[in-house]
Amino acid sequence: MSAAVTTPSGLSPGSVDFSISTVRRVRNYAWWTLCALGLLCVVAPVAWILVGVIGKGISVWHWSVLTTTTQFIGVSNSIVGTLVIMVGVGLVAGVVGVASGIYLAEIARPSIRATLLRSASEVLSGIPSIVFGYCGYLVLVIGLHWGYSLLPAVIVLGMLVVPYVTKATELSLNQVPVAYREGAEGLGMSKTYLLRKVVLRAAIPGILTGIIIALAISVGETAPLLYTAGNTNAYPSVALIHHPVGYLTYVVFTSLENPNIQIENLSYDAAMILIVIVLLLIGTARLIVRLSQRYAPNRALGRPSRAERRAARELAAGRMTEDIAAGRMR
Amino acid sequence: MTDTPSEPSAEEPPRVETRTGGARPDGRGPVSLGNDSAAGARRARNQRIGNHLLVHGSRVGAIIPALALLGMFATLLVEAIPAIKFDGWGFFTSSIWNPGNPYSPPSHAGGVYHLAGAHFGAWPLIAGTLESSAIALIIGLPVAVGAAVMLVERLPARPASVLGLCLEVLAGIPSVVIGLWGILTFGPWLAQHIYPALTHLPNVPVLNFFRGTPAHNGEGLLTGGLVLAVMIIPIIAATTRDLLLQVPGTTKEGAEALGMTHTEAFFAVQARWVRGGVIGAAVLGLGRALGETIAIALVSGSIQQVAPNIFAGMTTIAAAIVQQLGSLQGDPTGLGVRVVAELALVLLGITLLVNVLARMIVRRAARGAALPVGAGF
Numbered sequence: 183m184s185a186a187v188t189t190p191s192g193l194s195p196g197s198v199d200f201s202i203s204t205v206r207r208v209r210n211y212a213w214w215t216l217c218a219l220g221l222l223c224v225v226a227p228v229a230w231i232l233v234g235v236i237g238k239g240i241s242v243w244h245w246s247v248l249t250t251t252t253q254f255i256g257v258s259n260s261i262v263g264t265l266v267i268m269v270g271v272g273l274v275a276g277v278v279g280v281a282s283g284i285y286l287a288e289i290a291r292p293s294i295r296a297t298l299l300r301s302a303s304e305v306l307s308g309i310p311s312i313v314f315g316y317c318g319y320l321v322l323v324i325g326l327h328w329g330y331s332l333l334p335a336v337i338v339l340g341m342l343v344v345p346y347v348t349k350a351t352e353l354s355l356n357q358v359p360v361a362y363r364e365g366a367e368g369l370g371m372s373k374t375y376l377l378r379k380v381v382l383r384a385a386i387p388g389i390l391t392g393i394i395i396a397l398a399i400s401v402g403e404t405a406p407l408l409y410t411a412g413n414t415n416a417y418p419s420v421a422l423i424h425h426p427v428g429y430l431t432y433v434v435f436t437s438l439e440n441p442n443i444q445i446e447n448l449s450y451d452a453a454m455i456l457i458v459i460v461l462l463l464i465g466t467a468r469l470i471v472r473l474s475q476r477y478a479p480n481r482a483l484g485r486p487s488r489a490e491r492r493a494a495r496e497l498a499a500g501r502m503t504e505d506i507a508a509g510r511m512r
Numbered sequence: 513m514t515d516t517p518s519e520p521s522a523e524e525p526p527r528v529e530t531r532t533g534g535a536r537p538d539g540r541g542p543v544s545l546g547n548d549s550a551a552g553a554r555r556a557r558n559q560r561i562g563n564h565l566l567v568h569g570s571r572v573g574a575i576i577p578a579l580a581l582l583g584m585f586a587t588l589l590v591e592a593i594p595a596i597k598f599d600g601w602g603f604f605t606s607s608i609w610n611p612g613n614p615y616s617p618p619s620h621a622g623g624v625y626h627l628a629g630a631h632f633g634a635w636p637l638i639a640g641t642l643e644s645s646a647i648a649l650i651i652g653l654p655v656a657v658g659a660a661v662m663l664v665e666r667l668p669a670r671p672a673s674v675l676g677l678c679l680e681v682l683a684g685i686p687s688v689v690i691g692l693w694g695i696l697t698f699g700p701w702l703a704q705h706i707y708p709a710l711t712h713l714p715n716v717p718v719l720n721f722f723r724g725t726p727a728h729n730g731e732g733l734l735t736g737g738l739v740l741a742v743m744i745i746p747i748i749a750a751t752t753r754d755l756l757l758q759v760p761g762t763t764k765e766g767a768e769a770l771g772m773t774h775t776e777a778f779f780a781v782q783a784r785w786v787r788g789g790v791i792g793a794a795v796l797g798l799g800r801a802l803g804e805t806i807a808i809a810l811v812s813g814s815i816q817q818v819a820p821n822i823f824a825g826m827t828t829i830a831a832a833i834v835q836q837l838g839s840l841q842g843d844p845t846g847l848g849v850r851v852v853a854e855l856a857l858v859l860l861g862i863t864l865l866v867n868v869l870a871r872m873i874v875r876r877a878a879r880g881a882a883l884p885v886g887a888g889f
Contacts, residue, residue: 206773213775214666220658221675224749227698227742228678231685234697281573289570302578308867309584310803312830313856316837317584320591320853341580348577374563402686405805405834431688435806438692453689460684493757496673499680500754504793507683507746511800 232457239454242447252428253415255444257452263418263427264401264459267335267411271400274340275347276393282344283351283389288377307345311512314342315406323410328423330412335427338406342512343396346505350395353501354388355381387474391467395502398463399509402456404431430456464502471498588860591853598624598847599632603854606633609816611840611848618845625845632851634858636818640733640826641862643819644808645801647737648744653794656745660752665778676753683746691810694739699730699811702738707823724821731813734822739811740804744797751793755786788877795870803863805830829859 202210250256282303290296318338322328358381366376412426413436419425433452437445475491486494596603612618612627619626659679663672707726713719726732759782767777805828813825814835827835833855840848 202773206776210773210775213778214662217658217662217666220655221662223655224659224682224745225675225678228682230697231690231693232681234693235689278573278576281570282575282577284566285570285574289567290574299574299578302581304871305864305867306577306581308799308863309581310805310830310859310863312803312805312833313584313588313860316833316852316856317587319837320587320849321583341577344577344580372563374566375559378562378566398684402684402688404686404688405830408834409837431686431806434686434688434692435810438696438810449692453686453692456686456689457684460686461681464680464684492669496676496757497754499676500750500757503680503683503746503750504754506680507743507750508796508800510683510685510687511743511747512803512805 235450235453235457239450242450243454247448247451251415251417252433252448255448257430257433257448257455259415259417260428260430260433260452261455263411263429264431266332266418267339267407267427267429268397268401270332270336271339271343272393272397274336275343275396275400278340279344279347279392279396280351280389283348283355283392284377284382286348287352287355288381303345303348306341307349307509309512310405311342311403312405314338315409318406319409330410330426331421331423332411332418332425332427333422335407335411338410339400339403342403342406343399343509346396346399346509347389347392349505350392351385351389354385354392357388358384387470390470391498391502394463394467394470395505395509398460398467398506401459401463402431402510404435405512407432408435464506467502468495468499471495585860588853588857591850592857593850594624595632595847595850595854598626598630599851599854603632603634604638604858605635606631607635607818608633609636611843614842614844624847626847627843627845630847632854634829634855636816637827637829637832637855638858638862639818640812641802641828641830641859643733644736644740644812644826644828645798647734647822648740648801649794649798651738652741652744652797653748655741656748657752657790659745660749660756661778661782663749664753664756665774665782679746679749679753682742683750687743687804687807688810690739690743691807694735694807694811695729695731698739699735700728701730702726702735703728703730707734711823721822724823726823727813727825731811731825732823733812733819733826736808736812736826736828739807740801743804743807744801747797747800748790748793751796752786752790755789756782759785788873792870792874792877795866795873799863799866799870802828802866803830803859804828805834809834829855829862833859 247256247258248261249258251259282299286296286300286303290299315338318334322334322337323330328334362380362384363376366380371379407429411429411432413432414426414428416428418427430452434449434456436449437452438449440446440449472495475494608631610629610631612630614627616627616629663676667675703726707730710722711724711726713722715723763781763785764777767781768774772780808828809831812827812831814827814831815825816827816832817824819826833852836855837849837852840852843849
């Protein structure tokens, strides 16, 4: 490091040289230019994808797409299918994920078993989605003779996103202020009663955010559904098994290089609808974080300052980004 | 329940009820507190059921993911055994992929029925998986780190949070939509404007890997890697941003008070603070890039070959599973589906290895996180 202070200490302030050498100055500018370029390389693709896909989607948009099935150049059956799958995944991943989150955070004592269960959840979150899909195909579609249908799709996608709900539940339970527990125990509540009536309620916003992350991941998945949900041009039936389900990502995946221009355009329509759904989910998650901050009964504990709340929001948004990005890409 | 903290006694019944095991035979709750006794007993029973549900239900819920994991391993292993027997080590080294002739009678070798001429070599798939992910990491890591540093260290709070939203949006875009953009917009643009310049690089080792003819729509190894890079950027950038935000301000101020430029202070303080976590995030991103399926299936050109140059078509294990399963289902000997199980097992092995590595790095980084004061330069 070349010296910024060139004189020994003890001399008069006037003799101290605070100037920065040209090399250091250039190095400084070069580094920040590189960083700015990096930021540009992140923002540009986002803008390009959004403008490209949504722009093209709008230019070929017909409202009839929303009301007709794929048989007559529309995606209404796929929208219904995607929503049905989402509800199913929300149920499966919500129940299993919240339960295992509660167990890991509150009920299990630190033990080998708890560590094993936690690592199982972590390992599960790293397995490629196509492997999930293939196992679902082998066991549920072929093994149990369920055929391409809703139930295998929901189970496979649910297992795929369970670790994110578990993680969010565990994290938000651990973040419930100790004062809540102390106060409730001071009132004589039993441990489970306290958990149900005080701690879980305080953790609800975090758990909800986790479930929304799970939904945002599952709505964009294609690979695990290809060999579990199958495909159909008709609306999904009420049957859980033996009846295939159409979904939006399938439309994008299969019709994008179709020689029929009308069918090719469907893939842009479907892509646009997918982006809108995901953005709505992310917006909802942000809203939940904000509302939970506003209405949290934390006045007695000292309300955090504006900057602190902002920092907490940024942190929550950052975690959400990591989870969705990592979960989408499997 | 409308219990308020000012009435602590109202909280009592459930506790006493659960301990004593229920209502007395006369139907009165042990502690009636002036409530309607039947209602009290009912409420006590509900509390007990609720508690049991909570404790035991959550235990069951925690075991399900572990069971799913074991089930998947067992299924793949059992399913893959005949394929492993049939393919042997050649599966990892051979480049020939031939599902066999379905019109001639199946033959029998080493206890495994297979179609005549069947031979499965997965080396091109394994190489393609590793190459495309390596490109993704080489491009994605510097870009993501640079962007995160800019967001946290240079930009004011409001623009930073608006631009930070880009990361969130990029994270949320489904991979099939990124694949759509990659094959219809990004790939053709690259093939027209960027790749022609690259093909004129001198014919020396390493650089001659760039000498080839790009496809008109750009599909191939480099486009695949770049699309993967776009996809792993949010993972690395969001983690780096979170870590940078946690660096205590006083250390940065201390560094700058010593006369360092912002850059020097960054490398002396923040870079040391976040290094381990960023490496962990990069390895995590690598793991995800290895397993990405749909985007790669769309932009890679889907040719089962070891790419002779960086523009050539290739495919990855994950993409090949999607593309091959449909046709291999038709194998009357059933060997095709089993070969896919072996592919899935290989992919699982690679990604697990990388993910475990990432966890270890993150754990170590979390343990070692401390003020870099006195660490020396």
